[in-house]
Amino acid sequence: MLDRLRHRFARMLAPKRLGLRMYGAARSSRLTAGFAGYSNTSADAELALSLTQLRARSRQLVRDAGYAKRAKVLVQNNVVGSGVGMQAQVMATRGELRAPLNSAIEAAFAAWSKARHCHVGAALHFHEIERMGMGQVFEAGEVIIRLHNRRMGGSQVPLALEIIEAERLADEFTTPGGAVPANVRMGVEQDEYFRPIAYWIRESHPGDLRANAQGSQRFTRVPAEQIIHLKLTDRWPQTRGEPWMHAAIKKLHDMDEYSGAELTAARMSANYFGTISSDADNPLAGVEEDSGDRRIDIEPGVIQGLNPGEKLDFHAPNRPNTALDPFMRYMLRETAAAVGVSYESLSRDYSQSNYSSSRLARLDDRDLWMVLQQWWVRSFREPLHAVFMQRATLAGAIAGLTAEQYFSDPERYEAVRWKFRGWSYVDPTKEVTAYKEAVKAGFMTLTKVIELTGAGDDIEDVVQQRRIELDMLAKHNIDVDTTVLPEAAPAAAAPAQPSADEAEDDTEPPDDDGDAPDDDDTTNDQQQRVVSLWR
Numbered sequence: 001m002l003d004r005l006r007h008r009f010a011r012m013l014a015p016k017r018l019g020l021r022m023y024g025a026a027r028s029s030r031l032t033a034g035f036a037g038y039s040n041t042s043a044d045a046e047l048a049l050s051l052t053q054l055r056a057r058s059r060q061l062v063r064d065a066g067y068a069k070r071a072k073v074l075v076q077n078n079v080v081g082s083g084v085g086m087q088a089q090v091m092a093t094r095g096e097l098r099a100p101l102n103s104a105i106e107a108a109f110a111a112w113s114k115a116r117h118c119h120v121g122a123a124l125h126f127h128e129i130e131r132m133g134m135g136q137v138f139e140a141g142e143v144i145i146r147l148h149n150r151r152m153g154g155s156q157v158p159l160a161l162e163i164i165e166a167e168r169l170a171d172e173f174t175t176p177g178g179a180v181p182a183n184v185r186m187g188v189e190q191d192e193y194f195r196p197i198a199y200w201i202r203e204s205h206p207g208d209l210r211a212n213a214q215g216s217q218r219f220t221r222v223p224a225e226q227i228i229h230l231k232l233t234d235r236w237p238q239t240r241g242e243p244w245m246h247a248a249i250k251k252l253h254d255m256d257e258y259s260g261a262e263l264t265a266a267r268m269s270a271n272y273f274g275t276i277s278s279d280a281d282n283p284l285a286g287v288e289e290d291s292g293d294r295r296i297d298i299e300p301g302v303i304q305g306l307n308p309g310e311k312l313d314f315h316a317p318n319r320p321n322t323a324l325d326p327f328m329r330y331m332l333r334e335t336a337a338a339v340g341v342s343y344e345s346l347s348r349d350y351s352q353s354n355y356s357s358s359r360l361a362r363l364d365d366r367d368l369w370m371v372l373q374q375w376w377v378r379s380f381r382e383p384l385h386a387v388f389m390q391r392a393t394l395a396g397a398i399a400g401l402t403a404e405q406y407f408s409d410p411e412r413y414e415a416v417r418w419k420f421r422g423w424s425y426v427d428p429t430k431e432v433t434a435y436k437e438a439v440k441a442g443f444m445t446l447t448k449v450i451e452l453t454g455a456g457d458d459i460e461d462v463v464q465q466r467r468i469e470l471d472m473l474a475k476h477n478i479d480v481d482t483t484v485l486p487e488a489a490p491a492a493a494a495p496a497q498p499s500a501d502e503a504e505d506d507t508e509p510p511d512d513d514g515d516a517p518d519d520d521d522t523t524n525d526q527q528q529r530v531v532s533l534w535r
Helices: 004-012 042-065 066-080 099-111 126-141 249-270 324-339 344-347 355-394 405-406 428-441 446-453 459-475 501-502 519-534
Strands: 084-087 140-150 160-164 183-185 188-191 198-201 219-223 226-229 274-276 311-315 416-419
Touching: 042 066, 042 126, 042 249, 066 126, 066 249, 066 324, 066 344, 066 355, 084 099, 084 160, 099 355, 126 140, 126 160, 126 226, 126 355, 140 355, 198 226, 226 355, 249 324, 324 344, 324 501, 344 355, 428 446, 446 459
Parallel strands: none
Antiparallel strands: 084 416, 140 160, 140 226, 183 188, 188 198, 198 219, 274 311
């Protein structure tokens, strides 16, 4: 009894030990033994060991796996589409658009965009270069666009683009500090803040057809001013881009292998066959004992006799597997989540969803596409447009713009509105009505509605097309529901003519509410004139 009291008092007087708290996900146990690689490594350290293999496997899936190919096309179609349009927005000092100069800039860019002018190989139109570049970012994680200062095909603008695949950038060329004057990481020469200084590029693709086996071992140092390096950066510093499907490569490969195995099993099960069971002492009828041939060919319309004690058993393997469809849908949902698109868009399978869920998935996808569209413009189109404007102005390719004017205020003359691809309505009856009500209430503008639904057109394109259409219908005396012009509407009562004293008054007449007219009234009149074109 005394010993127990001493032990109790000793525990009460002993100093309290503070419990160490940590995240449950960070605890080590037998249930977390599957986690590998606890070392804290940088993005470049992980990519340096994995990039070549990731890129090769990603390209193989795009070549061989249908869903991987579909994911790539899906990204290309929704981010770039048929090409990102450009509309110059050079403003005058009074805030008005300089229409002649803007038209001249757009015309010069359209002429340069032809394949024989913008591509060093004279094979790709500029919008095809855009689609290919976006596809390489998805498939390989990155792509390099080199700007060459040369005229191609008689172009006025000394600018041509070369697409360089990621394999040509020297992955193995790394000198992290030390005796070299600059840090080279996986073929990219950088300063102390990881800003690119130059790119070390192979003269030929390491997997290309070539007579000289040493061709891919010769490198060219290209200054960073001549390079547009397109990649999505998840961590910083991150010198190279990772393939978009890096989190889905294993799943897609397993799905491809499993579906191939199921197809093979189904083909085998289509070959109907049977077996004959008998005692060991009873050979098959008509077959010699020493021949060793235990096979009988079954022909249509033939009844085969069996020896006493023998039994014919037919076998029909359980294929196709009835569980294949739900299992593959489950795997594909996880793959779609890893790629970043909805299951319905990736699989084109709408049997498992209703209208509401499909619409929600499509709207969620559009949020991703709009984010990527802005990234594409910031990373590629805006830097390229600045280079184009500089070289086109110096070459005199833009009518009405001199070098003195441009270099006095470059940002003013580089102002652009980008025209992205839009998306069609999911439910036109409901959405058109909702957009009309939003415009009437002032929550949206016609410009925004057309941007979302116009498939790359903007309000100026639509108004001009509408005006041409109305004039053409009126010329041929054709009436449809939308050809009633404002002039055909009932004329409003003519306003009272002002008296002589009122006419001499220099001040503007008051509104109906007694106030002087303001800018909002002028704006409303302009909006009415634009809206009238749809009547």
